[in-house]
Amino acid sequence: MYALVDCNNFYVSCERVFAPHLEGRPVVVLSNNDGCLIARSQEAKDLGLKMGEPYHLVKPLLEQHRVKVFSSNYGLYGDMSRRVVQVLSSFTSEVEVYSIDEAFLNFSGLKWLTKGEDLLRYGQRVRQTVLRDTSIPTCVGIAPTKTLAKLANRRARLHGTNGVLLLETPAQWEAALADVSVDTIWGVGRRYARKLLDMGIDTGLRLANMPEHWLRRHMGGVVGQRLWRELHGQPCLEWNPAEWDDEDQLHPAHASRRSVTCTRSFGRPQHDAAALSEAVATFTAKAAEKLRRHGVAAHLVTVILGTDRFAPGTEPKTHTAVVSLSASSSDTTRLAQAALLGLQRLRRPGTAYSRAGVLFSGLEPEGQGQLGLFSAPAANQQRSQQLMQTLDGLNARFGRQLVRLAAQGTARNAAGQVQPPAWAGRSAHRSPLYTTGWNELWEVR
DNA sequence: TCTGGGGTCCTAGGACCC
DNA sequence: TCTGGGGTCCTAGGACCC
Numbered sequence A: 001m002y003a004l005v006d007c008n009n010f011y012v013s014c015e016r017v018f019a020p021h022l023e024g025r026p027v028v029v030l031s032n033n034d035g036c037l038i039a040r041s042q043e044a045k046d047l048g049l050k051m052g053e054p055y056h057l058v059k060p061l062l063e064q065h066r067v068k069v070f071s072s073n074y075g076l077y078g079d080m081s082r083r084v085v086q087v088l089s090s091f092t093s094e095v096e097v098y099s100i101d102e103a104f105l106n107f108s109g110l111k112w113l114t115k116g117e118d119l120l121r122y123g124q125r126v127r128q129t130v131l132r133d134t135s136i137p138t139c140v141g142i143a144p145t146k147t148l149a150k151l152a153n154r155r156a157r158l159h160g161t162n163g164v165l166l167l168e169t170p171a172q173w174e175a176a177l178a179d180v181s182v183d184t185i186w187g188v189g190r191r192y193a194r195k196l197l198d199m200g201i202d203t204g205l206r207l208a209n210m211p212e213h214w215l216r217r218h219m220g221g222v223v224g225q226r227l228w229r230e231l232h233g234q235p236c237l238e239w240n241p242a243e244w245d246d247e248d249q250l251h252p253a254h255a256s257r258r259s260v261t262c263t264r265s266f267g268r269p270q271h272d273a274a275a276l277s278e279a280v281a282t283f284t285a286k287a288a289e290k291l292r293r294h295g296v297a298a299h300l301v302t303v304i305l306g307t308d309r310f311a312p313g314t315e316p317k318t319h320t321a322v323v324s325l326s327a328s329s330s331d332t333t334r335l336a337q338a339a340l341l342g343l344q345r346l347r348r349p350g351t352a353y354s355r356a357g358v359l360f361s362g363l364e365p366e367g368q369g370q371l372g373l374f375s376a377p378a379a380n381q382q383r384s385q386q387l388m389q390t391l392d393g394l395n396a397r398f399g400r401q402l403v404r405l406a407a408q409g410t411a412r413n414a415a416g417q418v419q420p421p422a423w424a425g426r427s428a429h430r431s432p433l434y435t436t437g438w439n440e441l442w443e444v445r
Numbered sequence B, C: 001t002c003t004g005g006g007g008t009c010c011t012a013g014g015a016c017c018c
Helices: A010-017 A042-046 A055-064 A074-088 A116-134 A146-159 A170-178 A190-198 A204-208 A212-218 A222-231 A273-293 A332-346 A378-398
Strands: A002-006 A027-030 A037-040 A068-070 A095-099 A102-106 A139-143 A164-166 A242-244 A250-252 A260-270 A296-306 A318-329 A353-365
Touching: A002 A116, A002 A146, A010 A027, A010 A037, A010 A074, A027 A042, A037 A042, A074 A095, A074 A102, A074 A116, A095 A242, A116 A139, A116 A164, A139 A146, A146 A164, A146 A170, A146 A222, A170 A204, A204 A222, A212 A222, A260 A273, A260 A296, A273 A296, A273 A332, A273 A353, A273 A378, A296 A332, A318 A332, A318 A353, A332 A353, A332 A378
Parallel strands: A027 A068, A139 A164
Antiparallel strands: A002 A102, A002 A139, A027 A037, A095 A102, A242 A250, A260 A353, A296 A318, A296 A353
């Protein structure tokens, strides 16, 4: 049995923890660059505000109903997420962190819980403890497969007992499947939903009642087949448990990551070579830090430049250039050299770009594969490792990006005042870094 | 004027190589 | 007339998830 714990409206909950007066008021959180709505409180949903809606289109409505607007504050959300997972891992060591606001618990190990009642009560205790220790509300769905646990979770708030729903028997999950539209099933996205509805397959149960080979044939091969089995109570999605390391960070137990990226939209289009270089160097530094945090090094550096995605026309809006390294690296200076080389190959003078980024792939554990004919001598590698450790240490202690490459440009103007670069994205409504920034700690007066 | 970012897996054509 | 086949890399795009 699996339990899915989902923090409903997680970003809104995080903001409300530090602004309790917003309880009961409509609240929304915007994506990076204040682009669109990515989280809504129930009151905001009731106003008809939709997920992913462009901010500039709904701004009048937000003002009319005095909706509180936040720019996204991932420093805060990431830290709150870590606290929630810490509580969850006190209930079972078998935790899989699926996203910033969801985690699966493997209840199969809890052999002493054989009766439905007991599992239900256990789920309720998980939920109450998370709420007590972090102030974050959750729902819990429990079922024999991840896909059915997801379904149980979605229905827990309205059809569960104290926010927990158990779907243990085929009769129970079939009744639930019959009561949901097919597009709410995990693994059925916009395109498949359209196709299924056109064929009259409108509920989850109708989909589950199609033959297994039909899903294999028409819904992405083995992906569709797995979906069919999951809907029939046969678990066939992988279990990727997480482990805590010495520094209290959670990592998947086996290194499954295939790539690491950092891309951003600019506040306004950029065509200047110097500005683009600074942006790419900055994104490289951020992504390289992530590589080192995961203990991996990259062989391939892909530079990404994007023009206006919404401009009419059919020409490609995304341009990429791949630079391969003779030996894998997680050193910011080495990776930035490669990225700037890629940028030079990619950039067309006079073209205005609205976003840029880097992608690292061909990953392998750090310190491996460096014995090649052309790799740097051991002494250089050791020096590079020490330098990066010092850099990460300083940035962790004194604030992100305090120590940086010259290529990233300066964050201060001639008078020494902190000033965002010309290419910075918009973030007009960000709340303070209550829990992770020395200058922004929560004040209780 | 204004429409996110980070992932996974899969497909497909063209260049290039042997 | 007839003009291979298999492999890799690059680039772009489509589907899904959060």
